[in-house]
Amino acid sequence: MKIERVKSRVSLRRTIESGTEEQRRAVLEIISTVRARGDEALKSYTEKFDGVRLDSLRVTNEEIEAAYQNVSEEALRIIREAAENIRDYHERQKRESWIIAKEDGTMLGQKITPLDAVGLYVPGGTAAYPSSVLMNVIPAQVAGVKRIVITSPPNKNGTLPAGVLVAASELGVKEIYKVGGAQAIAALAYGTETIRPVDKIFGPGNIYVALAKREVFGQVAIDMIAGPSEIVVLADETANVNEIAADLLSQAEHDERASAILVTPSMKLALAVASEVKKQLETLPRKAIAVSALENYGAIYVTETLAEAVEVVNELAPEHLEVMTAEPMQLLGQIRHAGAIFLGRFSSEPVGDYFAGPNHVLPTNGTARFSSGLSVDEFVKKSSIIFYSEPALQRNAGKIAAFARLEGLEAHARAVEERFKK
Ligand SMILES: NC(=O)c1ccc[n+]([C@@H]2O[C@H](COP(=O)([O-])OP(=O)(O)OC[C@H]3O[C@@H](n4cnc5c(N)ncnc54)[C@H](O)[C@@H]3O)[C@@H](O)[C@H]2O)c1
Ligand SMILES: N[C@H](CO)Cc1c[nH]c[nH+]1
Ligand SMILES: [Zn+2]
Structure with a gap:
């Protein structure tokens, strides 16, 4: 995997495919x-x-x-x-x-x-x-x-x-x-x-x-046009190298266009993960897919500080984010954009893919900046209910009619006034 020193302004946003x-x-x-x-x-x-x-x-x-x-x-x-x-x-x-x-x-x-x-x-x-x-x-x-x-x-x-x-x-x-x-x-x-x-x-x-x-x-x-899977691991020097490599590969094996990224302030960790990923790839049945995904959409970003690493994560707005730092809970408040946030070393991404309970259909391509994973909300609709009593309408009819006339909609105004014609 390529190792790059970054500050922020990183993006994994790919263009949404529009076909030929x-x-x-x-x-x-x-x-x-x-x-x-x-x-x-x-x-x-x-x-x-x-x-x-x-x-x-x-x-x-x-x-x-x-x-x-x-x-x-x-x-x-x-x-x-x-x-x-x-x-x-x-x-x-x-x-x-x-x-x-x-x-x-x-x-x-x-x-x-x-x-x-x-x-x-x-x-x-x-x-x-x-x-x-x-x-x-x-x-x-x-x-x-x-x-x-x-x-x-x-x-x-x-x-x-x-x-x-x-x-x-x-x-x-x-x-x-x-x-x-x-x-x-x-x-x-x-x-x-x-x-x-x-x-x-x-x-x-x-x-x-x-x-x-x-x-x-x-x-x-x-629902949405879902893109290929993505994982970003945010880790400090306390994280386990083998576990990070395994988790990156868990999403890289999905698709040649899947993306797997490590963001860390530790160059030592970055180097170790790059070499461990290579090692683990050797025995993966879907090696060819994962290699292609990592070559085109994989990266290791090294920042000066953990705070900068968090900013990079927010820029990436990944589908899945794993936080493998000494105190993952303490970073939760600073993470603004991620489809699902996996905290600590025992919350490996596949826990969410299969078993924990939250939905695994999540926003990709940086759309976690403004959208959320699949939920019960997408299967319902909401109708507003309005019941005005006579005194309530009487008290407000003048204001409503005036607002309607402000928009030049005379029939709207008259509909309300019709109730109180002498
Ligand atoms: N984001 C996610 O969560 C997620 C999960 C699973 C799969 N996927 C994606 O689903 C896709 C699966 O693709 P697939 O092709 O195996 O199955 P698919 O079911 O999406 O498509 C198969 C169908 O494509 C049509 N097709 C194939 N060639 C065609 C042609 N030349 N002209 C017109 N229609 C044609 C056929 O009707 C065929 O039945 C992958 O791109 C994968 O990345 C995404
Ligand atoms: N990680 C995929 C969504 O990004 C979901 C999935 C299904 N099976 C395994 N994984
Ligand atoms: Zn998966």
């Missing part, structure tokens, strides 16, 4: 074909891109039962325990509707209503994560969403990964479709004979999925 002209055109064509030809379009795109002709798009009970045969008892127990932790954490995010009554009889409030139907896209390939099924479905359930749909591209045998099916089934998700790419997003947004449309689409995917989500935004809501 050809990819954008392909996505537009896929969406319009799905709108025109429905299920038949889904089946023919699945044949073309995923190499399998399906008779039926929906996952059957038999497929779910077969999936259970391919997941060990132990894995099942772990999925269940993780799900419990995730549910427990998200239950605390739940907001209640509220209403207040004033002395003059006015009542004001906010009504929380879950979305009716959401769709979760689970990417195919090696990135099919059962943990992401838990992280998206559980907040939806806690919010009270009634209809939760999962879509994912089938493999060549016409099935979905066993772990994904088992995780979905453990949560009671019944509507699962074997459709991937832009065609899946089009089906969720506009509907086909088999797939009824949803109100909001969640989940990551490749460039075709990302472009399709952007294209259908407006017809439906979307």
